[in-house]
Amino acid sequence: MFKFLIILVYLVVPTTCACTLPVSWDGQWWDSGSWDLTFSHSTQTLTGWRFQVYSSVITDWTCVNQNSSNYxxxxxxxxLSVFGADYVAYRCVRYVQLTENSYYYYILADENWGSNYARYHPRALVVVSDSLSDSCQPTNGPSAEEYNVLIKKGYESSVKQWCPIPLLGTFSYTHYNEGVTRCGAGSVVSACPDWTELRFKYSQCPTTQVFSASGIVQCVTSIEYNSTIYTTVFNPDTVTDTTNYDKFTCLAISKVGKMLYISDAKGSCVKGQTATVKTNTGSGTLVLSTYS
Structure with a gap:
C-alpha cells in the first residue's frame, strides 16, 4: 500500500517546468543510436529510446523542460524498480541542427552499468525534479565522438553533406578483420563525383563495407577531435537484415602521410573509438591509399 501511494503522488504532482518540441519534429525519424524515434508535438512525447534495467523497461518519454541553448x-x-527502490529516469540532450531535416545530439548523462551502460539520470521517486540543473550536469558525460544523428523519414536525400576532405577522392583499400585480409590493390572506393556519397565498388571486391548491401552511403556530418575525424554515413537502402546491415555507420578516420586509416561502428560512434582498432560493433578496419 505504501508503495502504491508514493507512485500516486508522483503521478499527480504538477511540474513547474515546460517544454514545447518544434512543430517540424512531429513524426518519425531515423536515429543512429536507437534506429527509430517518433516525436509528438501535441503531447510533447518521444517513443523509441528503449532500454531495460533489471525487470523494468523504459520505452516512452515526455519532454518536461528546455532552454534557449538547445537543451x-x-x-x-x-x-524503474531497482532492489526495492523506485526511480524516475531522465535524459537531458543538447542538439545541433545540421539541415532542415537532420540534427546531431549528445545525451548529457552518466553511464549506468545496470542497463548496458545506457546514459540517463535516475532520481528517487520521492525527490523527482524537472530542473535542467539537476539532470544536465553529468560527472562523466559523453566524449566528443559519442554523438547521435537524427534524420527525418521521407527527407533522407535532402540531408547529404560533403564528406570530410581526406575522403574527397578515389582510393584503393584493404580490409582487415581479426587476422583476415580482404580486398587490396584492385578495390576502389570513391567520393566522386558529388563529394556527398561514398561508393564502394563491390565488383572489384565483394566484402561488405559500411554495413551497406549496395556499398553506397551518404555523408551526414563530421566532427574532428584529437586528430581523428568522426563521420556518420547513412545507408539509403531498405534494411531488413539488421545483423549484417544498418542504416547508420560511424567512421573514425585518421590520416598518416598519404594513407587513411578507418574503423567503423554500427549506428553511432562508440566511446573511445580510434581509426586503427576494430570496435565491438564494427566489421574491421580499412587502410586507404590514394588512387586519384
Missing part, C-alpha cells in the same frame, strides 16, 4: 530534458513515462 531538452525528457522524463521517462515508466518508473
Amino acid at each position: 531538452l530534458l525528457f522524463r521517462a513515462n515508466q518508473y
Whole structure:
C-alpha cells in the first residue's frame, strides 16, 4: 500500500517546468543510436529510446523542460524498480541542427552499468525534479565522438553533406578483420563525383563495407577531435537484415602521410573509438591509399 501511494503522488504532482518540441519534429525519424524515434508535438512525447534495467523497461518519454541553448530534458513515462527502490529516469540532450531535416545530439548523462551502460539520470521517486540543473550536469558525460544523428523519414536525400576532405577522392583499400585480409590493390572506393556519397565498388571486391548491401552511403556530418575525424554515413537502402546491415555507420578516420586509416561502428560512434582498432560493433578496419 505504501508503495502504491508514493507512485500516486508522483503521478499527480504538477511540474513547474515546460517544454514545447518544434512543430517540424512531429513524426518519425531515423536515429543512429536507437534506429527509430517518433516525436509528438501535441503531447510533447518521444517513443523509441528503449532500454531495460533489471525487470523494468523504459520505452516512452515526455519532454518536461528546455532552454534557449538547445537543451531538452525528457522524463521517462515508466518508473524503474531497482532492489526495492523506485526511480524516475531522465535524459537531458543538447542538439545541433545540421539541415532542415537532420540534427546531431549528445545525451548529457552518466553511464549506468545496470542497463548496458545506457546514459540517463535516475532520481528517487520521492525527490523527482524537472530542473535542467539537476539532470544536465553529468560527472562523466559523453566524449566528443559519442554523438547521435537524427534524420527525418521521407527527407533522407535532402540531408547529404560533403564528406570530410581526406575522403574527397578515389582510393584503393584493404580490409582487415581479426587476422583476415580482404580486398587490396584492385578495390576502389570513391567520393566522386558529388563529394556527398561514398561508393564502394563491390565488383572489384565483394566484402561488405559500411554495413551497406549496395556499398553506397551518404555523408551526414563530421566532427574532428584529437586528430581523428568522426563521420556518420547513412545507408539509403531498405534494411531488413539488421545483423549484417544498418542504416547508420560511424567512421573514425585518421590520416598518416598519404594513407587513411578507418574503423567503423554500427549506428553511432562508440566511446573511445580510434581509426586503427576494430570496435565491438564494427566489421574491421580499412587502410586507404590514394588512387586519384
